[in-house]
């Protein structure tokens with residue numbers, strides 16, 4: 289099948305479902321279609337598949353390989369066959385893809401290295417094979433890796449400028465493309481602020497939430513420091529599957545219309561944003577890939593640049609030393625979107641309507657949604673204290689240098705205590721809801 293055919297089949301299927309002309313495909317069908325797009329050379333779609341088409345419980349690569357089924361290439365095998373060096377590196381380093389793991393595919397019971405050896409079309413097949421056989425072909429631990437220039441699969445000088453990000457908010461960001469055409473978003477900023485983008489991306493991925501891989505640009509891109517993140521999806525519908533669009537489509541947010549799977553995702557993002565003190569979860573900071581009919585499609589939360597900003601300014605404790613209730617809609621810290629966040633709006637709606645959005649996890653209960661949310665919050669608490677501190681230390685060092693009166697030790701201690709109180713805070717909150 290030619291590239292365009294696979295892409296059209298995919299977006300055609302989605303459109304038919306949206307119009308109501310076709311039944312909702314099973315999750316397995318969706319994965320197979322997405323894999324077909326990937327197979328046919330839409331490389332970005334491959335990482336999107338792993339980041340955004342995978343329901344949280346099946347986030348890991350090995351499980352995806354199982355889902356993709358016999359006779360199918362795994363994403364790593366696809367990339368090896370096509371000889372995409374940078375993407376092979378990213379899958380091995382950051383997506384748990386194992387080059388030596390055997391998988392039953394159309395060529396037999398093979399591993400990715402053997403598939404790379406078959407790849408005739410590959411642009412960089414020889415380098416791919418050399419990489420896969422080298423000691424570098426092992427996963428990088430997010431908790432200990434400096435996500436900077438050294439951890440990028442390419443050199444910054446290879447990026448091509450694609451202009452300003454027309455969707456930037458207050459601060460301009462810039463889009464670049466790599467040699468395979470994948471988009472990267474550069475946010476020029478002081479390094480200590482860029483550390484927040486890197487740390488929050490690490491933490492999200494560590495707890496199983498999809499987040500753009502994010503790197504620190506220390507040495508400068510076009511002469512400026514900042515953060516560089518992979519962009520989800522493609523920018524225009526004509527470019528095929530995985531067109532990226534605002535999650536809530538600019539309409540007012542109506543919790544009464546949420547799909548259960550979306551509620552589940554929002555509640556996890558809610559807890560994560562309260563963990564990191566991000567009060568910027570407004571409608572514009574949620575995006576999705578084309579396919580809103582699919583209740584399993586991940587809601588992608590982006591833009592965590594304001595995390596920790598309200599430390600000692602009302603978060604996580606009030607002036608009287610008591611703990612603030614998560615995303616309290618009555619709290620209006622100066623200069624934030626807080627009352628307009630999706631989370632505050634959900635709470636306001638629940639109080640007004642006296643009921644919950646479909647699929648709402650109520651931590652007073654012992655049912656599947658509640659257990660899933662409880663497990664997720666436990667996962668936040670289970671980040672070891674020393675790991676949490678290590679990840680946040682570069683940012684704390686930066687704050688100590690930039691913010692008068694900032695105590696690094698107090699901050700690291702305080703946010704770690706807060707982490708370990710998350711389930712308690714949410715259980716208390718749920719006890720107060722209708």
Ligand SMILES: Nc1ncnc2c1ncn2[C@@H]1O[C@H](COP(=O)(O)OP(=O)(O)O)[C@@H](O)[C@H]1O
Pocket residue numbers: 453455456457458459460461473500517518519520521532572573575590591592593
């Ligand atoms: N990782 C990403 N993938 C795809 N699109 C993104 C990504 N990050 C940002 N964008 C797009 O760029 C817009 C602005 O980026 P954002 O991170 O929200 O910064 P800010 O609001 O501070 O300008 C977003 O609303 C979204 O449309």
Ligand SMILES: [Mg+2]
Pocket residue numbers: 457572573591
């Ligand atoms: Mg934003």
